[in-house]
Every structure is written in C-alpha cells, then in structure tokens.
Amino acid sequence: MKIFLLLIVKVLLRSHTCAEDAVFGRIIPSRLQLFECESVSFTCEDFDDSAKFRVLRKTSSKVSTCASNWGMTKDSSCIIKHAYQEDSGEYWCEAQDQRSSNTVSISVTENTICSAGSVILESPTPPVMEGDDVTLHCRSKRKSSNFIADFYKDDLIGSSSTGEMMIHNISKSDEGLYKCRISGAGESAKRYLAVSERHKDSDVRSDQVNVLLFFLIKIVTISLPATLLVFVLRRAFGKQASKHDDTLTSTE
Structure with missing residues (x-):
C-alpha cells in the first residue's frame, strides 16, 4: 500500500513539474549542427503571455543576450544570419523573473569558404x-x-x-x-x-614660441628704458646747448 501511495505522489509531482515547464516555456533551435556562414534561429515557445523573455547564450567568451552584438530579435525569436565558430555554445530562454528554459548546445564547423x-x-x-x-x-x-x-x-x-x-x-x-x-x-x-598624439608636435612648437617671446620681452624691457634715457638726455643736452648759444649771442 505504501509503495502504491509513493508511486501516486511521484506521478503527481512529475505532472505538476511538467505543467509548470509547459507554462514557463522552452527554446527551440532550427538546427544544432551547422557550417560557418549558415543561419540559425532560436524560438522561445510555450511562455506565459505575461512573461517577458529573452534569448541568452554562453560561449567561450562570456554570457550575453541576443541583439547585444551577435544576433537580431524578431517576434519571439533570435536569429543569427551568418554563424561562425565562436557562435558555438549553449543557448536558452530566460524570463524576466530569471527562470530559465531548457538549454541547447550549438556547434558551428569551420567552412573554408568563410575562412x-x-x-x-x-x-x-x-x-x-x-x-x-x-x-x-x-x-x-x-x-x-x-x-x-x-x-x-x-x-x-x-x-x-x-x-x-x-x-x-x-x-x-x-x-x-x-x-x-x-x-x-x-x-x-x-x-x-x-x-x-598630435599635441606632442604642437607642444614643441609652443615651447619654441614661448622662448622667442621671452627673449623679445627681455629685449624690449631692457632696450625701452635705455632708449627713453637716451631721448631724455639728448633733449636735456639740446636745451643746455641752446641756452649756451643764446648767452653767447647776447654777450656779443
């Protein structure tokens, strides 16, 4: 009797699990083995209408979603137009609550035409x-x-x-x-x-210009006062010479 009851419980649990799986969904690939440059599509089926889902994959590089950089989405499917060896890996559907469907493994064989x-x-x-x-x-x-x-x-x-x-x-x-x-x-x-980097050349030229400007400023700051001093002295000596000439003229 106990064995019979245990069998009934197992059947009920299995049917409940299958019912949940059927409601949640599954992934269906168009093919499992393909050559490079051939196309493959993945369809998420039997999902609850309220469940939002996406196709993910795990390859040698990382886990990523369809349309991130390797596929294109259309309705409830993900399509790889031209597959390559690096597209080999595991694919599955995932709902918004992170429940996952079954996983399928895809193998892409090298094609000399696509090498x-x-x-x-x-x-x-x-x-x-x-x-x-x-x-x-x-x-x-x-x-x-x-x-x-x-x-x-x-x-x-x-x-x-x-x-x-x-x-x-x-x-x-x-x-x-x-x-x-x-x-x-x-x-x-x-x-x-x-x-x-372009700025290296411009920095050299800028340094050269800065050096030239420095010397020009030095020359101006040194020569300008000297020029003014000469001008003032010449003017002063000119006035004194003019007075001296006027004095001589009046004496004569």
Whole structure:
C-alpha cells in the first residue's frame, strides 16, 4: 500500500513539474549542427503571455543576450544570419523573473569558404594622428555589389552596405585591433590601428614660441628704458646747448 501511495505522489509531482515547464516555456533551435556562414534561429515557445523573455547564450567568451552584438530579435525569436565558430555554445530562454528554459548546445564547423583570407580589412597607413577622420575598408575576393560588412573592435561597432566605415575625430581610445565580416564571404584577420598624439608636435612648437617671446620681452624691457634715457638726455643736452648759444649771442 505504501509503495502504491509513493508511486501516486511521484506521478503527481512529475505532472505538476511538467505543467509548470509547459507554462514557463522552452527554446527551440532550427538546427544544432551547422557550417560557418549558415543561419540559425532560436524560438522561445510555450511562455506565459505575461512573461517577458529573452534569448541568452554562453560561449567561450562570456554570457550575453541576443541583439547585444551577435544576433537580431524578431517576434519571439533570435536569429543569427551568418554563424561562425565562436557562435558555438549553449543557448536558452530566460524570463524576466530569471527562470530559465531548457538549454541547447550549438556547434558551428569551420567552412573554408568563410575562412579568414577571403576577406581583408584595409586601414590607413601610419601614422594616424588624433583628430583625423579615418576610413576602414572591408573587401572580399568575391565580386559582389550587394553585401553587408560588419566592423568589430572587441564588439560590433558598425555595419555598412558599402564596405566602408568612417571614424570621425579619432582619438587614442580608438586605438586597438579591428576586424570585419562580410555576409556570406567570411571574416578578415585582425589589424592593429595605432593612433599618434598630435599635441606632442604642437607642444614643441609652443615651447619654441614661448622662448622667442621671452627673449623679445627681455629685449624690449631692457632696450625701452635705455632708449627713453637716451631721448631724455639728448633733449636735456639740446636745451643746455641752446641756452649756451643764446648767452653767447647776447654777450656779443
């Protein structure tokens, strides 16, 4: 009898847990194995209408949310248009109250068509000076007039349909490793962009100007009193000479 009651309790608990899971939701991937440059989508299903949810993932780098820098959201789905090996990892749905759905593991296999080398990132030849406007070019060996280029410095910093991205008024904080991706073509190798400080040259010139001004001021402060003294003395001697001449004239 006891065994029968225990079995009933287990069945009830399992059905209650399943009911909760069904209400909470689950994540459904469109595929688990894919090659680079292929697309994959994740859908959050069976969520309570009042529950707000999002798709998260854990890769070798960190835990992040969809649309932060690796995917795009559409309705209740997260879509990666062109997956790469670094997109391999664990994915799940999470509600606003931090309850999590089941977790699925995605594996992305290298594709020679998408390997680095078919895409290159062109940056200006050094030196790049602070305050300059710098243009990055993302180019592919494949000739295409219709493509999207994504530019990265750690994370995504911009996208372009022309393959070009401009950094206005560049500063030392923009210095670092850059790379780009072209949809369906691949990813470039990382390229270091060095930025030189412009104020060093201006400081040298400013010091030179300051030295010249110092000497000019010294010359003026020394020569001006001397010039005034000479002028006063000449005037005084001129008056005395004039009086002396007048005295001689009257005597004669």
